[in-house]
Amino acid sequence: MLDSFEILTTSGVVLWSKSYTSISPSIVNSLITNVFIEERTLPGAGIADDISAANNPPYKHDLHTLKWTTVKELGLIFVAVYRSLLHLSWIDKLVDNIRTIFVDLYGDQLKKPHTTLVECHFDEYFDQQIRELEKTSLNQDPRSTESAAPDEVAPPLTPKVFADEPPPLPGLLSRGQSNNNYRDSASNGSTPVGTPDASRPTTPAGHLLTGKAKPGGSRRSRKAANTPTVYASSGDESSSKKRPMKNEPKKGRKWTAEGMADEDDDTVLDYSLPANGATSGEDEAKDRLGAAEIDQATWGSKTGKGQFVLKDLDDQVNSILTSADAKKVDSAATSTGLFGSGMSAIGGLFRNVVGGKTLTKEDLDKAMKGMEDHLLKKNVAREAAIRLCEGVERELIGVKTGNFESVQAKIQVAMESSLRKILTPTSSLDLLREIDAISSPSPLSLQKKRPYVISIVGVNGVGKSTNLSKIGFFLLQNKYKVLVVACDTFRSGAVEQLAVHVRNLKELTAREGGQVELYQKGYGKDAANVAKDAVTFAAQEEFDVVLIDTAGRRHNDQRLMSSLEKFAKFAQPDKILMVGEALVGTDSVAQARNFNTAFGTDRSLDGFIISKCDTVGDMVGTLVSMVHATNVPVLFVGVGQHYSDLRNLSVKWAVEKLLSSN
């Protein structure tokens, strides 16, 4: 069964929720941060106006699986949480149907400004959907269908029919067909085992089977025209043995004269009341309605005597679902009409200038193509560019443009905020303070002093040693005692090159009292062991920071990459930084990804250093490609040949460069 179902807004307020077991709020929070904010598990969803839950990849967290869908323009998120062990075939349907119903009922309230309050009495609708969907899923179970199959139909045929057809959901079939089909299936199966309402005297199936004529006012005429007695009886007969208990208590229920006094309405009332609520009559029903105060006309109507009759809940839900469906079909149909499309094209042109146009995929497609080309020109890897554009497109479909705002301007703004979001780190990247916290912890925090370990990785020739020296220079200027470790025991000359850097650093900072040493064990040794020894040595000698240089390696070199995992385990670096070249193009995504996963399951990169940014001008796309592929932030950018040419990344600067048009 479900653990919980929540309807919340993007501003973080839960509008309605139902939980069957208590689950920690952190489960939904992690969905929000990882999927919506940080976009870690990228929605591989199609770009549709409203994406069905089936298209959104399920999110797994801590033994739970979350299924979700959103309504963009209202800022709503619908989440269903259940144990990952369970397989709930109807879960997508549930999430989708609940979304449709909720938006239909409370959409108006949600548009009100300056409030988070939504009057909703949604429990009944939700329970109704759960019941309905569990029932259909039971129906699909071959065994139950067989036993309940009508006699007229040859038994071997039935399972096939059910297997071929989509689940016979009332709301999703077209009207004429749906009623028959629905009745049929409802009467067939419906052993209420395991449904939450098993104890209730009536089930929707039972109600339908009675097939009594309703007072005309309380039902739609289409229902009346479609009295289901025929289907009901055939199904009833075949399966009556299975559930004699079910119909009996229902028939026994009568309302007193005080109440409705209308036998036909007992089932109707039953739906509006909670399972144990069969104690009072009209008054309570009225009360509940009064509390809801939602356009009574859609809820029910007065009978001849002026009594208020609740409209059948099933009816209401079905009509909501069918009309939503019909709308979808409608909009598809109208857009193909020649005249209609001509008019809307003119209107569209007009609104493109004046603004106030609701964006559709067609409007966006061409402009998005332009944006994609622009990004590619800025050296953003194709994969990242495409996904960025998809994200922006998804964000914009269905959005109205502002006054005198063109589609292009809208895209520009959306892309800017999207880039900014990607490049902005989740937490602040104050390296010095992090080092302080480790190498000279506050006496109150009971932590032992130890050196802060930074290791640098990357492919060959991107400037690992140079950037390591730049970081060393920066740290030395801030009076840290630095140990540089040569773990490139592979390429000849690497140790000597590092020795030169260290000598330079010594000279440059000696006057200001910088302390820097080189730790090296020559060539051929295992890098992981050297690193481990170096860290131990640094702890003994009370160094503040250990900078470890590693051998450059191709990101697709399996053997060398796999040694990184051992390295991370032995050296236990506080920060693993990868150096990437601003010049690299499409390859950047694969590089970043492979290095990010090379350190085993519980360790990943902590940051990028993008080198040689001064050589590419505006084409700083590599920044975006790498961050986009891994969600690892850019810590530094290298902007020149000198030791002092290291900078923090300014997001504003990067975004401006990326969007500048020349």
Next chain:
Amino acid sequence: MASTSDWAQALLSPSPLGLVIAILLAISIPLFLHSVVFRASGLTTLPSILLIGPSDSGKTSLLTLFERGTNASTHTSQAPISVECSLPVSNTAGSDKYRSAHDPTNQAHKKFLLIDTPGHGKLRHHALDNLTNPQNLKGLIFIVDAATLSAGDEGLRQTADYLHDTLLILQKRMAGNKALKALKDLPVLIAANKMDLFTALPAALVKSTLESEITKVRVSRSKGLLDSGIGMDEGADDEKDDWLGEVGSQDFKFYQMEEFDVTVEVIGGNVTGGEGPTVEKWWSWISERL
């Protein structure tokens, strides 16, 4: 044929209908344009209070509590929201202090807008935009989770960082745009939330811990590397005044902000908890600012 010429004649002859339509058009077009152009700049004169703070500190919880009077469950926010709240009857707004108790304007609850912002690192620009472009802003509530502020805690570093950046924006507001300059003095309330938890620091300790952590932040900021933007484009704005508080001071103290017309107060409380919320002091802080 006859009908076509009829039509042509009808179109060209000075008919009263054509006149009416022309007049209607002439009147309605300016009206239409006016409504289109000025709709956005409607009069939003309700005083507003901004909620700001790191993620999970209880901003949205406080917002819903102030709006409804009861707790509601919340999750991580992705978008800002503003909500119309009214002062509880027991609190009189500061601007109404000298009114007689029987003054009818006193009967109506003083209304204000409470603006909640997401605290996630990637979404702080919402809050900062609100600060740099304030609409009748009367005060700022910076909510911290007092249970995550013990020394060496990651929460302390994140909180201090955010608070440092926020205060720095306020300090630099004189150099900023006009709307921000118009804010003569801006009171800041540091609401130490979650006092119901036994790990929570008392308000006085919250204050001193934050002060000493901000001292570290501003030192390390001043020593940090330059931003990549600086020196690359000429329009780099002034980098001189990035030191928060009194120049040359050893330790940062919140009172140093008074030089910049920013008064900082730290008050404890809790939004949820076994014995119900404790927010009266926050209410009275708000009521004094309205």
